[in-house]
Amino acid sequence: MTDATTSQTTRTALRVENATLIDGTGATPIADAVVIADAEGTITYAGPAATAPPASGDAFTGRVIDAGGRTVLPGFFDCHTHLAYAHGTPPGRRGELDPVLVTYDTATRLRQTLDAGVTTVRDLGGLATGYRTAVETGRITGPRVHTAVRIISHTGGHADVRLPDGTDLSGGEMSVLADTVDEARLAVRKVLRAGADLVKICATGGMGSPYDQPDDEGLLEEEIRAVVDECRRHGGKPVAAHAQGNAGILNAIRGGVTSIEHGYGLDDRAREMAGERGVFVVPTLSTVYAGIDKATMEPYHYEKKVRWSGITKENISRAIEQGTRIALGTDAAVCPHGQNLMELSYLVDLGMDPMDAIVAGTRTAAELLGVADRLGTLAPGRVADLIVCEGDPLADIGVLGDPANVVCVVQDGHVRKDTKGLLPSATPAGRRP
Ligand SMILES: [Zn+2]
Known part of the structure; x- marks a missing residue:
């Protein structure tokens, strides 16, 4: 892919014009819209061209992106990634790989994810905080990173990737084991x-784990409660619970978690409880639609996925129908990296309105990460994270799933991708020919 990486360029004010604006709030799109960001990367205007501040003269001294009638949207979130792992490789053997090559490959996956239109990720296991710093400091180009670092699991639970005799070939970066309330703390x-x-726990077994089933329960409710309390004592860090079978989902919700990851077995009672307590559900449908491959999967994993895909589609479509608070996440690594926004199509396939799917990947995801005051919507005062995409995603949500259609990515006011040359590099300060 040819693209213009401009991570080291000086940030200037930006004016995106000739665009249809979808602002991430679910509001009706605005045709012929303008988005303006100042040189600090803060949005100062997002609305109709007719009422926008003038493009020339002293009022604007920056660079102009002519969107050419395309759609501008907020930079998306993927609330469930595992960027430290290549698609389809078993995390239990990770320690056998060359750590230098793992680092380079992880940086490549971060770049691919950004190019797919995702400007913020929440990584739920395996990604060291150094990647967050590397992005923040401009050493590498990638999405803004929130990371859980390691997953808390009980012995033999979903994230215990040791061999049956306890030998650890995982490199130790995947999980921390806890089997009592004190160990959970x-x-x-x-x-x-x-x-x-944030903190990631396993409230149930899973698909890719050799020693358990999705319906098995993980941490006890009292252990989950202890995890949540420990997070409260440290500034209220969110708790994400891997939870597939319904019994573990209920333990997690009663224990006070912030989000249910996967939620495949979610029944009416769990949906109701999640609604009452404001718990988010991140359905990771990409693992069901794009993560099943008999050729590359362990037989136990393939068998579990096939058995659970029907259950998942039924329960998640009911959650969509009942208005459960859904945030977009893919479980990338279980499904291919860099195709994150395919998840939008899967949500729509299960009955979600295309605009609601976009909100799940923008405003709602920002709420889940606790950053909605800065990110997830395009409005004055927000950070200039935005993408320009071909076509009309409300008519065909699938356009966003192909990174080739995401022709421009702006992050924190920096132009990170510009495959169509929308930003003429030679344009002098705000003056258009
Ligand atoms: Zn996961």
Whole structure:
């Protein structure tokens, strides 16, 4: 792919014009819209061209992106990634790989994810905080990173990737084991010491884990409660619960978690409880639609996925129908990296309105990460994270799933991708020919 990487360029004010604006709030799109950001990367205007500040003269000294009638949207979120792992590779053997090559490959995956239109990720296991710093400091170009670092699981649970005799070939970066209330608190303290933005726990077994089933329960409700309390004692860090079977989903919700990851077995009672308590659900449908491949999967994994895909589609479509608070996440690594916005199509396939799917990947996701005051919507005062895409995603949500259609990515006011040359590099300060 040829693209213009401009991560080291000086940031200037930007004016995106000749665009249809979808602002991430679910509001009706605005045809012929303008978005303006100042040189600090803060949006100062997002609305109709007719009422926009003038493009020339002293009022604007920056660069102009002519969107050419395309659609401008907020930079998307993927609330469930595993960027430290290549698609389809078993995390239990990770320690056998060359750590230098893993680092380079992880940086490549971060770049691919950004190019797909995702300007912020929440990584739920395996990604060290150094990647967050590397992005923040401009060493590499990638989405803004929130990371759980390591997953808290009980012995033999979903994230225990050790061999049956306990030998650890995973490199130790995947999980922390906890089997009592006290160990659960200790495990939280360890991941927070490592710099985690949030805490990820396993409330059930899973698809890719050899020793359990999705309906098996993970951490006990009292252990989950201890994890949540420990997070409360450290500034209220969010807790994401891997939870597939309904019994574990209920334990997690009663234990006070922020989000249910996967939620495949979610029944009416769980949906109701999640609604009452404001719990988010991140359905990771990409693992069901794009993560099943008999050729590359372990037989136990393939068999579980096939058995659960029908259950998932039924329960998640009911959650969509009942207005469950859904945020977009893919579980990338289980499904291919860099195709994150395919998830929008899967949500729509299960009955979600295309505009609601966009909101799930923008405003609602920003709410889940606790950053909705800065990110997820295009409005004055927000950070200039935006993408320009071909076509009309409301008529065909699938256009966003192909990174080739995401022709421009702006992050924090920096132009990170511009495959169509929308930003003429030679344009002098705001004056258009
Ligand atoms: Zn996951």
